Amino acid sequence: MTGSIEQGTSRTHGNTHILHFLVRLPRPMEKVWPALATRDGLAAWCTPADVLEPHLGGAVTLRDLGSGRITAWDVERVAEYTVEGGGRIRFHLERDGDEGAALRFTHEFQGDVESEQGWRARFERLVELFEPAP
Template identity: 45%
Template sequence: MSPVSHATSEPRGPGRWVLRFEVHVPYAYEALWPVVTTGDGLLTWLAEARVLERRLGGAVTLHWPDSGATESGEITAWDTERVVEYTLFGQGRIRFHLEPVGTDSTVIRFLNERGGDDAERLDALAGWHDHFELLEAALAGHPAHWPSWTGTRRAELRASYAA
């Protein structure tokens, strides 16, 4: 599994942050779209989609097996095979922008605009980084096995982001 590059974060006013990842994967964007926009795909690396109305303005409820959190919101951007954005009560705005690189690789430009203090920012950076590593494993045919997931890797990542 190739390593995910560290993200950047920038403040957007008191208690507001924008987190950004740029993830390069050796898969065509057509292969990535269902992984970030379908219940079956999301479950392999991110969350269980308890509600997912796949359209602009559609309802979404995601349950994170790793933390036990469940959050609802709506789909606030939908450009088939290019952009999907979920705006969730606790996670804020999460946006996946897929850009093809040739015919067999894709850049995921990810943005998470959210609230929280610095500790929550570090937790979110480590959490997203961990999930993007799980995404790469899922694309390689090794989906997340949530019952065996531990927070060890996430703790390592959090320490790295804090340093």
Template identity: 45%
Template sequence: MSLVSHATSERRGEDHWLLRFELHLPCAYADLWPALTTEDGLRGWLAAADVLERRLGGAVTLRWLNTGTVATGRVTAWDVERVAEYTLSEHGRIRFHLEAVGTDSTVIRFVNERGGPEEVCLDCLAGWHEHFELLESAMAGRPADWSAWTDTRWARLREAYASFTRA
């Protein structure tokens, strides 16, 4: 059973959204931090980090290995082992805030502030949800096999998020 629950989205004006996930992962935050902030870690669940200057103001270029999307930007917050925030051309502001729970569990509070119509918001909710499932697998020693990726899971998640908005 996945530890990833459905996200929330909040409209912040015309074609502007705030997407939120809260994940509880059974691993120490010191083990989780590299998955969010290093080239090898990001490749295992999210994207190839073609450029990643790990400091406030540093350059970032992420290339999604499942879709080919390339996003460039900057590190806009950096508090080692606690907060990593990237503001990217294609995805807006993405922020990972880690909080240790004991010694072997971590809460990630994730926020994506971005523009786009509701259809794009739904696409992103499904995309982030699937990527967080991939993060969960990567932390269990099973990084993503991008050559085997299909959009089947994403499509099911997309429909589930769309059904929430219709309810």
């Protein structure tokens, strides 16, 4: 199994933008979780996490995205960061077959904070982290 990024979608409701991606990774959920929910994991593909208190209500500062709180936290399944100026960033992991994980990603924000292309580039780095060695 190889990783893949399925077509991202973007919707707008008033001045709120919502990006969705489905990213399939060739590793089990417990191997993928640290990439979404630890300082080192996020820094490897997304952005440095200058602060990350891994629990519901914990503080979070994602260098390129903003500072705020963890607004959903279900270990090995859901990490949601709501950051000032950057909106709500949600990572939801599901099993994908026997050996894989499916990441359902949502970014809800106002203004022109992020783009589909920016997140696609991040997810390409994430997929590369989990690709089998040649």
